[in-house]
Amino acid sequence: MTAPPDAEDDVAAFTQALIGSRYSVAPKHLHAPGPDAAQLQRLVEAAATAPDHHDLRPWRLLRIADHQRLRLADLFEACSRDRVPTPEPRHIERSRAKALHAPLLLLAVLRSSPEDEAVPYTERAVTLGAALMALLLAAHGMGYGAMLSGGRALRSPRFAQAFGLGADEQAVCFVSVGTAAQVQRRPRPSAHELLADWAPPDIG
Numbered sequence: 001m002t003a004p005p006d007a008e009d010d011v012a013a014f015t016q017a018l019i020g021s022r023y024s025v026a027p028k029h030l031h032a033p034g035p036d037a038a039q040l041q042r043l044v045e046a047a048a049t050a051p052d053h054h055d056l057r058p059w060r061l062l063r064i065a066d067h068q069r070l071r072l073a074d075l076f077e078a079c080s081r082d083r084v085p086t087p088e089p090r091h092i093e094r095s096r097a098k099a100l101h102a103p104l105l106l107l108a109v110l111r112s113s114p115e116d117e118a119v120p121y122t123e124r125a126v127t128l129g130a131a132l133m134a135l136l137l138a139a140h141g142m143g144y145g146a147m148l149s150g151g152r153a154l155r156s157p158r159f160a161q162a163f164g165l166g167a168d169e170q171a172v173c174f175v176s177v178g179t180a181a182q183v184q185r186r187p188r189p190s191a192h193e194l195l196a197d198w199a200p201p202d203i204g
C-alpha cells in the first residue's frame with residue numbers, strides 16, 4: 001500500500017519519535033496497571049514480526065503470573081544460596097525482590113533446535129533480540145515502561161529445571177512491563193560512532 005506523501009512523512013516522523021523516546025525503566029519503578037490480556041497479545045504479536053531466517057521461531061515467552069511471584073522469589077533465593085551458601089540477608093532480599101516488581105513479567109527463552117545448517121545460533125539470537133525490541137517499542141507505544149534484565153540465576157541448572165526448559169533451550173532475560181513512575185533519559189551514541197564505510201586492508 002502506498003500512502004500519500006504527507007502521510008508517509010507523518011509515519012516516518014512518528015516512527016522516529018517512538019523509537020527515539022524509548023528508554024528502559026528499571027523493574028522497581030514499574031507499577032500497576034500493566035498491560036491487560038488484549039494488550040499482552042498485541043505485545044507478543046509485535047514480537048512475532050521479528051526477522052526470522054527459515055521461520056524457525058527460535059524463541060518463546062513464559063509469563064510469570066501474579067500468584068507465582070513468591071515461588072519465583074523462592075527460586076531466586078535458592079539460586080543465590082547455590083552460589084553463596086550463607087549469603088548476607090540484604091543480598092537475599094534483593095534477589096527475592098526481583099520477582100515481585102512489575103505487573104507483567106515474562107521470561108524470554110531462546111531455542112537452538114530445530115537444526116538448520118543455514119541458521120547458526122547467532123542468527124537465532126538476533127531473532128530473539130529483534131523480537132524483544134519490537135515488544136519494548138510496542139509497550140512504549142501503549143504508554144508503558146519496560147526493561148530487559150538478566151542475572152546469574154538464569155544461567156543455573158536449577159532455574160532451567162524450575163521453568164521446564166528443554167536441553168535445547170536457554171533462558172535469556174526477563175521482560176518487565178508496567179506503568180513507569182519515572183523515566184530516566186540518557187544520551188545515545190551518535191550514528192557517527194557506529195557507522196563507517198568499509199575500508200578493506202590493502203593486501204596488494
Ligand SMILES: Cc1cc2nc3c(=O)[nH]c(=O)nc-3n(C[C@H](O)[C@H](O)[C@H](O)COP(=O)(O)O)c2cc1C
Nearest residue numbers: 022023024025147148149150151172173174184186
Ligand atoms: C538481554 C539483556 C539483559 C539485560 N540485563 C540487564 C540486567 O540484568 N540489569 C541491568 O541493569 N541491565 C540489563 N540490561 C540492560 C537494560 O535492559 C537496558 O538496555 C539498559 O539499562 C539501557 O537502557 P536503554 O534501553 O534505555 O538504553 C540487559 C539488556 C539486555 C539486552
